[in-house]
Amino acid sequence: MNLLVTGSAGFIGANLVRYWLDNHPNDSVVSLDKLVYGRANLAEFIDHPRHTFVQGDIADAELIERLFVEHRIESVIHAAAQSHVDVSIQDPVGTIHANVIGTAALLEGMRRHAKVRGRFHLVSTDEVFGSLGDQDAFRETSPYSPNNPYSASKAASDHLVRAYHRTFGIDVSITNCSNNYGPHQYPDKFLPKMICNGVDGQPLPVYGDGKNIREWLFVDDHCRAIDLIFHNAKPGSAYCVGGRAEWQNIELVHLLCEILDEKLDRPAGTTARQIAFVADRPGHDYRYAMDSSRLRSDLGWSPQVSFEDGLETTVNWYLSRPDWIEEVRASR
Ligand SMILES: NC(=O)c1ccc[n+]([C@@H]2O[C@H](COP(=O)([O-])OP(=O)(O)OC[C@H]3O[C@@H](n4cnc5c(N)ncnc54)[C@H](O)[C@@H]3O)[C@@H](O)[C@H]2O)c1
Numbered sequence: 341m342n343l344l345v346t347g348s349a350g351f352i353g354a355n356l357v358r359y360w361l362d363n364h365p366n367d368s369v370v371s372l373d374k375l376v377y378g379r380a381n382l383a384e385f386i387d388h389p390r391h392t393f394v395q396g397d398i399a400d401a402e403l404i405e406r407l408f409v410e411h412r413i414e415s416v417i418h419a420a421a422q423s424h425v426d427v428s429i430q431d432p433v434g435t436i437h438a439n440v441i442g443t444a445a446l447l448e449g450m451r452r453h454a455k456v457r458g459r460f461h462l463v464s465t466d467e468v469f470g471s472l473g474d475q476d477a478f479r480e481t482s483p484y485s486p487n488n489p490y491s492a493s494k495a496a497s498d499h500l501v502r503a504y505h506r507t508f509g510i511d512v513s514i515t516n517c518s519n520n521y522g523p524h525q526y527p528d529k530f531l532p533k534m535i536c537n538g539v540d541g542q543p544l545p546v547y548g549d550g551k552n553i554r555e556w557l558f559v560d561d562h563c564r565a566i567d568l569i570f571h572n573a574k575p576g577s578a579y580c581v582g583g584r585a586e587w588q589n590i591e592l593v594h595l596l597c598e599i600l601d602e603k604l605d606r607p608a609g610t611t612a613r614q615i616a617f618v619a620d621r622p623g624h625d626y627r628y629a630m631d632s633s634r635l636r637s638d639l640g641w642s643p644q645v646s647f648e649d650g651l652e653t654t655v656n657w658y659l660s661r662p663d664w665i666e667e668v669r670a671s672r
Pocket residue numbers: 346347348349350351352353372373374375376377396397398399418419420421422423424438442463464465466494517518519520521525526
């Protein structure tokens with residue numbers, strides 16, 4: 341199969357391309373990314389014999405058309421996005437362009453130019469469902485209720501994918517997943533920011549009172565879910581994917597501080613003194629949680645990596661890769 345993966349220089353995209361090349365020896369991967377954060381994540385697979393990297397914008401319809409024709413693309417896993425809620429608040433239109441027009445250009449590529457048509461898989465988010473109280477969890481039947489420009493743009497791309505399935509018969513699937521964590525995530529996101537700032541002695545900014553709750557999913561478990569769904573789910577399906585590890589932001593920051601104190605041989609309580617509460621983000625959702633029981637019962641998926649092990653792997657990776665952190669910081 342000739343597979344196009346978008347967002348391959350991003351956190352999930354890079355982990356997914358490496359996973360795919362390791363696990364699917366008969367597939368060739370063309371990967372596309374605008375390189376918003378630079379090339380640091382490409383190093384592990386850019387020279388792989390079954391991989392071709394293309395730098396470009398998913399919203400560039402001519403480029404997408406050319407890629408489909410030249411590389412005889414059959415299937416797409418779409419993980420490129422303007423993925424930061426704060427950036428979407430500063431630049432809603434840019435976010436809509438990347439996430440909505442970009443998704444539309446890829447769907448058009450699939451509809452008009454895929455000679456052999458495989459599947460279009462969209463990597464989406466739990467945030468499309470809005471915010472939960474202390475009880476319950478989102479499931480596949482939850483109503484869409486996005487609260488910020490990022491989640492609204494992701495909701496729009498979910499709807500476009502569904503519409504192209506119903507209207508044009510494109511074979512599609514969607515994963516709506518909770519917060520991913522793991523190696524290769526950029527330091528503008530919550531966990532890597534806390535780890536990198538923690539190491540550097542910089543403030544650890546926590547929004548509002550820090551009581552917001554997120555569910556965490558190790559990125560390799562997400563890659564396994566995408567693989568299962570891509571190959572086995574019925575056309576048109578969407579699945580909720582969660583790691584079953586819910587944490588209040590402030591509790592997670594305290595846990596990280598303890599881990600860093602231990603790993604960096606600091607006296608207990610040292611890193612926690614860097615915690616700095618900052619004004620809450622507008623439209624900040626209180627809680628997200630996923631009920632992944634449909635994915636479990638239909639396809640037998642469950643997370644393989646405990647939060648404890650995943651966090652250990654993640655912290656160790658950042659501590660061992662100051663070169664990666666420096667390259668990412670230098671390229672922004
Ligand atoms: N990280 C999470 O916790 C999480 C959770 C749920 C859903 N998602 C979704 O997963 C996908 C990947 O997220 P991520 O965490 O890897 O984000 P990321 O920001 O690390 O990676 C996104 C990549 O997309 C690229 N990109 C952005 N705009 C582009 C454009 N117009 N054309 C081509 N490339 C472009 C960027 O250069 C970047 O490399 C996104 O669709 C995001 O909405 C992420």
